[in-house]
Amino acid sequence: MHISDGVLPTTIALGTGVVSLAIATWSAKRSPAEDLPKVAVISAAFFVASLVHIPLGPTSIHLLLPGIVGALLGPAAFLAILLGLVLQSLLFQFGGLTALGANALMMGLPALACGLLFQTLRGQSRKRQAITGAFCGGLGVLGSALILAILLALSGEDFLGVAKLALLAHLPVVVIEAIAAGFIVSFLVRVKPELLEAPFTLRKEQILPDTKPKR
Amino acid sequence: MHQLARNLHLQQDEPALYKLCGLSYSYPNGQTALKDIDLDIAPGDRIAIIGQNGAGKSTLLKHLNGLLPVQQGSLTYKGQALVEDHLRQARLEIGLLFQDPDDQLFCNTLQEDVLFGPLNQGLEITAAIAATETALTAVGLVGAAQRAPHKLSYGQRKRAGLAGLLAMSPDILLLDEPTANLDPHQEEVLLQLLKDFTGTLICITHNLLFAYEICERAVVLDQGHIHHDYTFKELVSHKASLREHGLDFTFRFAAAPMPEDLETEDQTPPTIKTHPDGHVAPGSSQLIQLQNYGFTYPDGTEALVGLDLYISRGETLAIVGENGAGKTTLVSCLIGLRCGSGEYQLGDKQVTDANRRDNCRQIGMVFQDSSDQLFCPSCYEEVAFGPRQLGLPKETIKKRVAEALDQVGLAGFDERVPLHLSGGERKRLALAAVLAMQPQVLILDEPTAGLDPAGEELLLGILKSLDVTLILISHDLFFIRRLTRRTLVLHEGHLVQDYSTEAFFADTNLTSLNQLDFTYRNRCSLEIMRLQHEHEHSHRHHHSHEHPHRHGDLVHSHPHEHEHEHVHIYNHTHHTEPDKASQESANSVQEPTHGHLPRADSPHDHEHPNHEDETHDHKH
């Protein structure tokens, strides 16, 4: 869920904007310059992954994946998420231009936190990593929902009701995201564990084997 | 008869462009990619790097552009190692064309992308734009300069990638599988562009016919070693070494018209009746019936128009046509991914928009790119995916997976990760995944794309052993000939021909119609066949003959035994008329030549009759 234009008071919109630009700059600085094109490409992949709608029961789900972004990208996750949000706003008008900062904080902070958490807790076995992944995936969405609620609540007492409702509406999403994140991590552990080894930007020296398309 | 590496000696006064000495490379995961590579490349060389998948070709290419650091040994370009400033400068002189054009086109419009190189070279903006225009004109895309890469076709993107390199006026072009996934017409366009390029050219390819046209020298890699360094003519005329490296593409030459091998090779079930003219009365035995079938994309593009098509059980047919002719649209309608207008009956079911998604129970399809079909963490799960979706009981699934894996020669691969398999194995895994659903109809979209000749031969064997109705979309004449008995020609959404495969091969009107230009391939293959029949080789000979000579004033002669190495030119021809063949055999005295009728076991080796006794000159 994104905040659209016009909901937040200008002070909060501008304030969050400045804060997220600062974090994004930090995030870009933490990644070696030559890794930025790679962050760009992988951001596009996450963006597309979040576009995939899968009907499930009476509704259709699409994944937000903040936990996975954090686990795979480390500090660069915030930049990747900001990029994704800018693109969503430019292309689809999901989330407003003036609320960009707020949206970035809402998605990016939980991603950073969950990424760190995943790297600390993940352990070695496939099962444990999958469970940790699921936990972080769910937690990421829960964190986003909380920040959303807080931002709304800060906007005035008129928005308290909306804030509570938004938080409530996210609960089923948390469950679905957690399960999906578990499966994604389990897949990655099996197929390309080096992606989970250390956040993206730290694997600067490593050159992976020939990755030409296998056609 | 197998020759070991023989370096082509460079002329001493010409400095080498590249000098590789004992170059070795292994990836962080321990996999050794290159071992002890010694190679000299002179300015103006046109080299094809060939070898099986996984032989280290791409790794070598990446070294030549400094994309991989030298681990062991040395590599110099113009006399200096590729590091720092020299590397930066070198990269502006060396163009590298990637296999997948999407890797290369990273800007949002074509013009921006082509501008990238010249601007990095430090050109002024006006000069850079001029260079861009020239390059885009050369590849025929000048009108598309402002378009986004994703709005272009695959062939156009490939050429756009090349334009990005040509705009930098490179001294050297490195090409990684330049012809992968191109149709014959686009391949020829690319071929012309590369022929016009005058600098040094180094090209990785499985497409030896293409390489034959543009390269003069062949470097064969085998498990990280340089195994041969030949002239290209030597390589193609030397069948034994081709075969050893899994490169024996000569089995494909059967594509040249040799009608009589059909009877001996086809073991198709007797129930199948071929319909030479393709016109079959609609009847109950038809598996697929399309009547007045059409498909129009939402933007108004008519992809298929008024198609009438009947396919009976057990038939094998090929669909050919230029890119964009509607082949893929047709098969995606058949398997139910899309729904067109008109009548479509599959078996006894009328296919409608509501039930089209059930078609995949009867029709399976192997996609051109296996990556689009393989997404599971293990081979077992991959193959089980289809049956699981069908809701089959667990035991049945298990049985079917084992059967399917066995059928494609991947038994025991259950726990392997599909992503880590080789290209050929992945293709076969995709086939197994489809076979596990036990389809009545099997559709193959360009099954040979990206496979090395050894992989192709293996796939061909598997496909021939299957008992299904087969629909093959391909530009590959050889596969069409080997696998199908009926050919459909599509052109701009219309079914323009529906006849037997023999008739298709005899059809000479196709070129002008839809740019299905197979002629250059035929030309190449004929030329290579001639080369293989007139080959040069050298080996030790043991001779014993009279040796007249003089000692002082005394002239005498005695039998003299010696061994030495010398070169043979050896000719033989295939004639269809028996008279001429025997006549030539009789004439073969001075220059050993023989001729015979085309044989079914083509390619074949020949005896070398009497060559011990041949007269020849040599030094004493």
Add this chain to the structure above:
Amino acid sequence: MTEHQTIHFAAYWLPLLGCGVILCSWLAMRSLRRMITARQTTADEQIPTIDAGAAGTSLIHRWDPRFKIIALLGFAFCAVSLHSPRSVLVALLLTIITVSIARIPWHRPLRRLLAMNGFLVMFLIVMPLTVPTRISDTLIIFGDWQLMAFNLRGLELALVIIGKAWCVALLMEPLLATAPLGATLEGLTRLGLPGKISETLLIAHRYLFVFLGEVQRMRSGMEARAFRPGRRWDTLRDLGNFVGMLLVRSFERTHRVYAAMQARGYNGSLPHHHQFRGATSDWLQTMVWLGLGLGLVLADRLHTGGF
């Protein structure tokens, strides 16, 4: 809490009104959506082209991107600061005029408005029911349903939010579609946005389309093997594999793309090649827009009393 005004309706009005509103909005949305899809030029336009109208020659097109960004972005921030419905209406009118000056086909901004409706409709329903009641508020109460008190101030608040959101959404088109994306982003960089961020954005935008194509092909690959999403509970596992595979493929692609950039002499930044003029007319236009925006905010605050 006791002095607010109440309007009473009989209980049966609630379902009747509810159904009426839902039906009307559904019909409106359907017809809008049809209109938009009818205008779409290509079949697979799942992701619209941002700078589709970049080739135009209108006043907005000729505006230097740097000035355009400052003016329109500034105006957008002014617009979201408004409080009274009347000033929001004026702002909306101004943006509509801008869109028509830029001669952008209407289906494009409409598509943007439509994309937001989920969020906004929620506001429209939730706000009147949840805002705390104030002294001057008017409540609509159906029968004895005190819980479902419909606060008209909440409705007004929701409508103001929708108006402001539409304003900014409409401005997006003149802001983005009237110059090539590269030029807009280069303009942003000249204005002080870190170059890394705009570069990364450009590359990410390019690869969206590549990955979207990959996703579509992979999905056909799954559907060709009888995959029906949502039919079985293990859909989530298949989805996990699918997303995992997409990520693996794209990680592999990152290395190839970076290699391709290096191979053509990438030295840490994309070359700049757009030219900016910054003529007097650019200054003038910018002044007009910022003046209008600030004037609106001023009038709004005077009208609503205090800042």
